Amino acid sequence: MSMLQACLVLSSLLFCVGLAGALARSNTILVLLGIELMLNAANLNFIAFWRYGPHPGAGTGVIFVLFAIAVAAAEAAVGLALVIAVHRHRKSVRLQDANSLKG
Amino acid sequence: MSVVATDSFLERAPLLFRDWIVGHFPVALQWLVHHLLTITAILTVFGLFFAFTTIAERKLLARLQNRLGPNRSGLPWFRTLKLWGLTQPFADAIKAITKEDIVPAVADQVLHFLAPVVIVAFSLLGFAVLPFGRYLIPVELDAAILYFFAAGTATELAIFMAGWGSRNKYSLLAAMRALAQLISYELPLILSVVPVVLVTGTLSTRDIALAQGGWTWGVLPHWHVFTPWGFAGFLIFLVAALAESNRSPFDLPEAESELIAGHLTEYSGFKYALFFMAEYFGLTALSGLGITVFLGGWQAPCAFLEFIPSWLWFMGKLAGMIVFFIWIRGTLLRLRIDQLTRLAWQFLVPLALLNLGNAAFWALTSGWTGPLALARWAISAAIVIVPFFLLGRRLTAGYAPRTYRYAA
Amino acid sequence: MSDTPAPPPFTPFPAAGNISDAEREDLRRHGILLTSLEELYGWGRSNSIWPLQFGLACCAIEMIAAATARFDIARFGAEIFRPSPRQADLMIVSGTVTKKMAPQVVRLWNQMPEPKYCIAMGACAISGGPFKQGYNVLKGIDRFIPVDIYIPGCPPRPEALLHGLTQLQEKIRAERVSGPQAARHLQPDAASEFPVPDYGAHDLQPPSNPALFTAPVLPRKA
Amino acid sequence: MSLFPANSGPTVRAVHDEFHGDLLEVSMGPQHPSTHGVFRMVVTLDGEQIVKLKPVFGYLHRNHEKIAENTSYLSSMPYTDRLDYLCSMTTNWAYALAVEKLSGQAVPDRAQYLRIIMAELTRLVNHSCLVGFLFNDLGTSFTPLLYAFREREKILDLFESLSGSRMMCNYQRFGGCRVDPSPEWLAAASALVDNFPRFLDEYETMLTGNEILLARTQGVGRLAAAHAINAGITGPVLRASGVDYDLRKVDGTGFYPRFEFRVPLGAHGDTYDRYMMRILEMRESVKILQQAFKTLPAGPIMDPKAKLRGFRPKAGEAYGRLESPKGELGFYLISDGSPNPWRYRVRPPSLINLTLLEEMCLGHTIADAVVILGSIDIVLGEVDR
């Protein structure tokens, strides 16, 4: 197993953990966190390819990760704000309860 | 860490000593020993520095308050020897380490235990990138400044863990305050350093310190603090550093007069001592960064004082910063949480952003000489002072000393 | 007796300065290592007595005065008044303990970590003092918690508190680490927390802790 | 550069109104660094904001009145020392005043002067300590408190060398004073008083203009004059709200009408005004003292008809009151002709000044509550008696 493959395995395992969490938990916050983890797993791939990949571009991977971090942060802010807004209406953070949120 | 032969022996003595010890080990292990020795040196030096900071704080504060402060501790076996109370911290350490440890029954045991460990560990991490001397820099990173700030973030979590984990009302209030305070001041802290990064074009602490070398006429050092933007940055940095290390007047999380001991209310024994330690480590590390970034790092203030080893200069400046912080603590009163956040968001952050522009201006006009240099100074100073006045006026709007009338 | 060299026969207060050097010498006849450890342990603790920031009445003002510039309790390393009992080593009961306050005092004492010491400062804390005839005044805090040093006076001068503190330091230094004479906090079966009295309809329930407080028999004319 | 001056107000409020979490009920005290003794406040918090505050008293209720009803008039005198233990001289005087009113005793001129001297020295002690404690509540590291205590010690030295005790002077007697100060004492006291403004100046330089102090105290804990009057609030707290009511002027207690002094008045009734009232009153006290030292008459210090033991005023009642540093300190005595008073009641300014504590604190933060309490200046010995 080459280094690259090891990294990719790690990243996909992390992705699975995030996915399982996001699917298994009904708590909206945890679902969001699971998604956050999956995003991070993707970032791992960028770095791994940047470093060990076949075409080590000049910083493309790194810059991509930076952008990904920024977007993920924005996502977290908005997502959690939504959770709070929903909670204020429904007094619940269960995903099922949020489904009926209109508008 | 290259060693330049032109330097004095003292300058390189710590390195030589380390290399001498490392030389005794098998080659395969040398890197490990090398690192471990560095780490041990940091821990020892700053452990002792912490110890003497506490006694210095107590004694200086005492002097400020017209009293003597601890002066009777002496040594265990020679009771007549008082040693000016300098052994006081060791007595405190013995006391703390043998003190019973109480964990509230309802507390979150894991968080309660982890918080002091985490906070000490992460407050130590900052030391890794500080250039203590011309050649004494534990690790050279390209993104050292970023590393420094990243390492500091975990302390916020630790304080939260302590406050939340204790499950005490005062602790909880303190934890929320701490979070609000730390996240509010993290930003001005970083932003105050960015101008220097902008002007020097590097994130490496070593290069930043190097960039401040040299003197005008041998007496006026080229430290950043002696430029308008640098001075403003330094002030912002000072305020933010005080707030980040929970020092008076920003000691809201452990505001004694309001919240008992804040997030530390439920900590006893050595865990409490660890928090105490972390606070001082954090303060020392931040002071070290401030020195590196604004006060010329290990550079001597005048050319003819250069013979003193650079690491002595650094430690001296560090001590000076600590004394300054103690002085502040002895004088000022505490802000309220809303004023605290207002100060951060409505004063420091805008100022720091403007200061960034100021630094950009400075960097772009580096070619101005002669009368233009004066203009450069004037413009740069104006960019700092005018907003300072305006924002300050806004901040203190409605507050003024009053005059009083007397009954007829 | 500070300023006047009064002849010894007239020195009252037999209990003052009760730990003699001879006794201390006697204490260290059990092993060099342990002795060194003991010495270090006692030294560390006796020079780092952090009191609980806790005042009850007038005596508290003199306690504060002891921390101020003139008297400066800091010289003994004891100026760090901790507001939380978790970090305190010493409880200075400075003032009148009322029955309404007594449960709180006991609770605070319970919440202090070992080793902990208690100084009863002032007549009120010792015996109820001038207010002992009051219905709401506890006649001595030693009914509920063990007291190490009693400092009489109303209020005791700050110097008297400092003197009491030095007495406490002596006591701490003389404590043994192991053996049957080990200090209270080192004995496994010595109590470290005490029952908190309840508010009753007429008095505290119980009015004193019998395990702790037994007044000596005082024969009286019938 | 007022960015958006017009905006603030209702929309912002509406936004914040959405943000209520659970209410947290915290008990501050009886053991708390800033409750000035064993006072307790049960505070209900929304975040940091106070939505309810209930004071709880009685942790220092040591039955002063009951004990006094069971002992002679004279024996109560040392107990009054312990009532307001920072100002034993004025509590002594207030009690002596009430007893003299009850028994119709006269007081010699010199004693009247001495009483005023002691009372004003006590005011200096009390106000400087209060200000120190107030700054402690505001979060200084004891420095102002220690400076204040440094000055207090000097005055206490005077008290001690005169009356024998630093705090518990037990100095006044019915019909006069206990000890006549020596000329050296008077000289020392006079010198101290002359030096006192220097301390005040330094103190004010250090703190009065401090931006943090202004921000922490101005507009905090406002008290409207009408409310204050209705709630029976007296002393500097009342005057900070702008009500001109100083018993030294209104009642003309003792020889106060012979002295020239002014009564400072506040306008806003906030914590800063209350702080400044203390500072300004200290300056006025210094003036009174300087006049008193200049004009102190010679003569006896005790009414020759007064007797120490076997004092039995004839049946009747009297209410004597005095402007103590904390407000109107009154003693209400009913005599039934026996050696012990039938009813002995203290009108404690500290307790009654706390009446509006909740109203003053509502809407402020927990940090303000501590400061507001500090600015009211209570002493638990008097609150709970």
Place this chain on the structure above:
Amino acid sequence: MLGSGILKGLGVTAKNFVGSYHDPARMVTQEYPDTPAKLPEAYRNFPFLVTENATDPMGTLRCVACQICEKECPPQCIYIEKSKDKKPDATGKPQLYPAVFAIDTAVCMSCQLCVEVCPFDAIKMDHVFEVAATNRFEGLLLNREQLAKPNEYFHQIRPTEAAEVDGRLTAERQAAAEKAKAAAAAKAAAPKPTTPVAGVADPGPASPRPATPKPAEGGTAP
């Protein structure tokens, strides 16, 4: 300007800091155990009983057990039992004396009322304040032997008052003697020496801490 007030404050503390090194007015700490407390003459802590003769304190107590102080003491911490017999006092006149005289310093509020009401100048206030004890029951209840201190000691601690008291007493005694002489002259048949008799009942110095009071002075068993 924002910050000017803060700077001023920093200036004041800096001034105090520097001043603490050279200005005695700004370094007011008195190192108590090393330099004894400065006590003014008027200082009062606990009462003591004045004896005329240092060698025989018990025989020459001025106190005649009139119990006025016991009655007037506000917290009632004085306990006196009158003697059954009379002993000659310093002037030789047979007087009652206190068989038991106890003061509970754990209660005494240092109010000095006992001193003020005593018609015989027999009880005065002491300066001793270093009285911390480790046992409330043994250390703080002072008995007659512990309370008795000679007049010389009184002179030491409060010279002015002692001189005044002595003057008054000698005057009184002289007057008494004169009267007695006059009486004697009138009744020439009854010569009676009025020389002071020292140490009648109890020779030997009183030990500072007697295990039990001497039977001769003890109260009577009921």
Place this chain on the structure above:
Amino acid sequence: MENLEQIRDRLLARFPAAQVAIVVNPGSAAEHSLLLDPASAPEIARFLRDDPMLQLDYCSNVTGVDWPEKEITDIVKKSVPDPAGGPDKVVEEKTKRLQPGYLEAVYHLYSMARKHGSVILRLRTGNRSDLVTLPSLTPVWRSADFQEREIFDLYGIVFAGHPDLRRLLMWDEFKDHPMRKDYVAPDDFEWEPTPHGDVHERAKAHYPAPPPAASTPTPEAKP
């Protein structure tokens, strides 16, 4: 300021149903007071506060007094016809009667606006056991708030209309009213080396009679 008689007359004119009496203070202070009947007290209080001439806006001191029932000996001189037929004999007949006890609340009023005072109000309860309710004047003067609570606590007067009538100083579970003259404090005299009077009597219960052999039963006796 008007004198007390004028105030009383004005009050009686204004409130015909009220009973207002002057209680004379025989002492040298001569501070006489107005005794009000509880029913009309709140109105009168409000009137006193708002009346432009009086403006007693400041209620300084509120206190309770306990007057336990007293045995009063009335001496009535009677002339008794001499059975022997002589002139009438004047005989002093002593009748003892029990004056019922009552509790009293005393209010000291001043005017801050007009800087005069004091006017003293008294309210009396019916007895000391069951008729202990008085109207609260807290709605009129807020300063009575804590003080009335204190009286409730220590004397047991129930103030009807008080917004928050709880014990002020003692704990809530406490049952007694300690400032009453017949209150007996709990007995805790285990160690009372210098007792006097009734304390002595009570302390005795805690101390065994000295063993007959004891030769030194003095307070100094060491344990």
Place this chain on the structure above:
Amino acid sequence: MSFALLLIALVLLGSAAAAMLSRNLIHSALLLTGAWAGIAAFYLWAGAEFVAFAQVLVYVGAVSMVVLFAVLLTRQGATAAPVEFDSYKRVVGSIITAGGVGGVLLGAIFGTPLDVPAAPSPAALTVRQLGLQLMGPYAAALLIVGVILTVALLGAIVIAAVDKPEDPAP
């Protein structure tokens, strides 16, 4: 070197899994912070220094705060009762799904012939180079990110704070 990777992987996966499994949301959030720190360690190991520190700064320092606040504000930390899993079935289902996806991914990784260089490319990306690239070729992306961030800021605040019809959104 692979030892270090193994260590990082263990910490990372361990804390991530524990975070997803923990019944206490506060613990979850803190464990997740640990996982993010682990990711940073991975970046560091891989030589992406700047990104590693950025990860710590943003995730450990800021996102964790947001998460903690969200947990606290929605009363999740408030109850002593642990957060329950929804249903057994759902858990099993999600694990199967995740396992399937994982299998596919792993298969893809090992099935794809990768042109793996023998040694990693030299990690010579200094911050300065990064900055030059960021401001140069990626300037447009940067601006887009800036817009996203601003919109996110406004949006999040509006969503979280503004809830009144009379309070118009800008």
Place this chain on the structure above:
Amino acid sequence: MSDHPHAFLALFLGVALAFPLLMLAVAWLWVRFFQPAKPGPRKNATYECGLESTGDSWIQFKAHYYLYAILFLIFDVEVLFLLPFAVAFTGLPGGALLAMLVFILLLVEGLVWAWHRGHLEWK
């Protein structure tokens, strides 16, 4: 590992974690061998000024804190881009400076907006 440039950091973190743990271990050893721990229900009760603590302190908190967290998060990310920009500042072309200016202004606009709306006020 030896040649890894960041091995020092890993080691440092390890030692920094071990340092407090070691101290705590010493404290624990002392308790183990000399000073028996004496926990008890009263001693380990939550402190609240000497009273029994009533009600749970783990409560839902006031939501305003959240706005600070969001502001902080967004600006933290901004700083992330600011740093490489600052480092590269001297070598940048004018267009890049303009881009960065726009970027900063965008975020400043967010700050100004939040300020305007009163979200920077603690209430």
